Amino acid sequence: MMSEKKRMHPAAIVVAFFKQLRELLFPIIIFVFFGSSSGEGFFGIIYIMVMVLWLAGLIGVGVISWYRFYYWIEDGELRMEYGVFVRKRRFIPQERIQTLDTSEGIIQRMFGLVKVQIETAGGGAEAEASLTAVTKEEASRLREALLYHKNKAETVEEGFELYGPRLPIQQEPDIQPTEKPTYHASWKTLFIVGTTSGGIGVVLSAVIAFTSQFDQFVPYDDIVDRFGMVLQTSVYLIASIIFIVLFLSWLISIVMTMFKYGNFTVVKQDEELLISRGIIEKRQLTISLKRIQAIRISQNLLRQPFGYATVYVESAGSSGGKESDFSTILFPLLKVSEVEAHLKEFVPSYLLSPAVQGLPRRSMARYLIRMMVPATLLSIPFAYFFQPYGYLAFLSVAIAGLLGYSQYKAAGWAVGKEQLQLSYRHLSKNTVLVRKKRIQSFELRESFFQGKRKLFTIKAAIKTGLGGKNFQVVDVEQNDGERIYEWYSYEKKQGDVM
Numbered sequence: 001m002m003s004e005k006k007r008m009h010p011a012a013i014v015v016a017f018f019k020q021l022r023e024l025l026f027p028i029i030i031f032v033f034f035g036s037s038s039g040e041g042f043f044g045i046i047y048i049m050v051m052v053l054w055l056a057g058l059i060g061v062g063v064i065s066w067y068r069f070y071y072w073i074e075d076g077e078l079r080m081e082y083g084v085f086v087r088k089r090r091f092i093p094q095e096r097i098q099t100l101d102t103s104e105g106i107i108q109r110m111f112g113l114v115k116v117q118i119e120t121a122g123g124g125a126e127a128e129a130s131l132t133a134v135t136k137e138e139a140s141r142l143r144e145a146l147l148y149h150k151n152k153a154e155t156v157e158e159g160f161e162l163y164g165p166r167l168p169i170q171q172e173p174d175i176q177p178t179e180k181p182t183y184h185a186s187w188k189t190l191f192i193v194g195t196t197s198g199g200i201g202v203v204l205s206a207v208i209a210f211t212s213q214f215d216q217f218v219p220y221d222d223i224v225d226r227f228g229m230v231l232q233t234s235v236y237l238i239a240s241i242i243f244i245v246l247f248l249s250w251l252i253s254i255v256m257t258m259f260k261y262g263n264f265t266v267v268k269q270d271e272e273l274l275i276s277r278g279i280i281e282k283r284q285l286t287i288s289l290k291r292i293q294a295i296r297i298s299q300n301l302l303r304q305p306f307g308y309a310t311v312y313v314e315s316a317g318s319s320g321g322k323e324s325d326f327s328t329i330l331f332p333l334l335k336v337s338e339v340e341a342h343l344k345e346f347v348p349s350y351l352l353s354p355a356v357q358g359l360p361r362r363s364m365a366r367y368l369i370r371m372m373v374p375a376t377l378l379s380i381p382f383a384y385f386f387q388p389y390g391y392l393a394f395l396s397v398a399i400a401g402l403l404g405y406s407q408y409k410a411a412g413w414a415v416g417k418e419q420l421q422l423s424y425r426h427l428s429k430n431t432v433l434v435r436k437k438r439i440q441s442f443e444l445r446e447s448f449f450q451g452k453r454k455l456f457t458i459k460a461a462i463k464t465g466l467g468g469k470n471f472q473v474v475d476v477e478q479n480d481g482e483r484i485y486e487w488y489s490y491e492k493k494q495g496d497v498m
Contacts, residue, residue, distance in 0.1 A: 012133035016062040104282040185264035194254030196302040293462040294434040353414035363475035371404030456481030
C-alpha cells in the first residue's frame with residue numbers, strides 16, 4: 001500500500017510560529033523590557049530592526065519547514081521527510097502504532113483543521129509523530145489506513161469479501177443499528193469537579209511564582225514599610241487578604257477545569273473508547289480496550305464524604321495519559337454507587353469485587369506510628385521555640401493520627417478468577433482493578449519489623465507508556481500475601497509441571 005507524498009495545511013506555518021513564540025517567551029520578555037529602555041534615536045532604530053528581522057526569521061523558518069515536510073504511507077509504514085538544513089526521514093511501522101489522537105487548538109479551529117498525534121508502543125512523554133494541521137477527512141483517512149486496515153485485512157478469507165459473503169439483496173436481514181454506550185459530563189458535574197479538585201494549590205503556587213518575578217518593578221519593601229503598622233495591628237486585614245487570594249485561586253481553578261473538560265464525552269465504539277473534551281482546545285483520545293492495563297477509582301478528601309469518585313484508565317501507548325500522573329480520565333465524576341454500572345457498560349472486563357479483605361488489627365498500630373511519629377518530631381521544636389502558640393503544632397499529631405487510621409481502614413484487597421483489586425490511601429483513596437495477564441510483576445516484600453508481626457507488603461506492577469507503574473498495599477496478613485502470590489503464579493507453576 002502506497003500513498004502519494006503530502007504536505008500539511010499551510011496553517012501549520014501559523015501553528016509553528018506561535019509555538020516558537022511560546023518556547024521563547026521568557027527571552028522575548030527580557031528583550032522587550034531591557035531593549036525598550038536602551039534609549040531613542042539610533043539605538044531605537046536598531047532595536048526595531050532587530051525585532052522585525054527576528055520575527056521575519058521565525059516566519060521564514062516556519063515556511064521552509066512546512067514546505068520541506070512530507071508524509072505518506074508506504075509498505076505498511078507511516079513515512080516522513082523533514083528538516084530545514086539537514087534532511088531527516090522517519091519510518092513508523094504500522095504494527096507499532098497504538099493510538100492516533102486528534103485535538104483542535106484555536107488556530108486549527110479557525111481553519112477547520114485538527115492536530116494528529118501518533119503514539120507507538122513504548123513511546124515516551126511526547127508523541128512519536130505529530131501532524132499539526134491536517135483536514136478532518138485526512139485524519140480519518142490516516143486512522144483508517146494505520147489502525148483499521150490491517151486488522152480488517154486479516155479477517156478476510158479467500159473467496160469472501162471484507163465483512164463476509166455478500167447475500168442477495170432480498171435476503172439481507174433488516175438489522176437495526178444499536179445505540180453506542182455514551183457518557184456525557186454535564187456542566188453541573190464539571191462545576192463539582194472544579195470545586196473539589198486540588199487545582200487551587202497549583203493555581204496558588206503559580207500566582208506566587210508569577211508575582212515573585214516582579215520584585216524589580218513592584219516596590220514590595222516600600223509597601224511593607226508604609227503599611228507595616230497596619231499589618232501588625234490588623235489581624236482582620238491579613239485574614240481578609242489571605243481569604244481573597246485563596247478564593248480567587250479557587251475560582252480560577254474552577255474556570256480552568258471547566259474550560260479543560262467542557263463537553264466531556266465518552267463513546268464506546270466496537271473495541272475502542274473515544275474520549276473528547278475541551279472548549280478552547282478540543283481533544284479526542286482513542287483508547288483501545290486491548291491496551292488498558294488497569295482501572296483506577298480515586299476519591300480525594302473533598303469528594304469522598306459526598307460519595308463521589310473519579311475513574312482513570314491506565315493504558316499503554318496513549319498520548320492522553322499525561323494528564324494526571326500519566327493516567328487518562330475516563331469519568332470525571334461519578335457517584336460511587338454508579339461506578340460499577342458504568343464499568344460494566346464501557347469496560348466490562350473490569351468489575352468491582354463485592355467482598356474486599358481488609359488488614360488485620362495489628363496493622364493499625366504500624367499505620368498510626370508511621371504518620372504520628374514524624375508529626376510529633378516536627379511539632380516539638382515549634383512548641384519549644386514559639387511558646388505559647390507553638391503548642392498548637394501538636395494539632396498536626398492528631399491530624400496525622402486520623403490520616404493514619406483512615407489509611408488503615410481504606411487498605412484492602414480482593415482476588416477474582418482473572419482480576420486483582422487493591423485499595424490504598426495516601427491522601428486520596430484509590431481502588432485499582434488489574435487483570436492477571438496485565439500484571440508485569442508481582443512482589444511480596446517483608447521488612448524486619450513486618451516479619452516480627454507476620455505482615456507483608458504486596459506490590460503489583462503494570463506497563464504504561466513511560467515504562468511502568470506500581471500499586472501496593474502495606475501490612476497485609478502474611479497468609480493473605482502468600483495466597484495472592486499463589487493466585488498470580490499458579491498458571492506458571494502448572495506450565496512448569498507439564
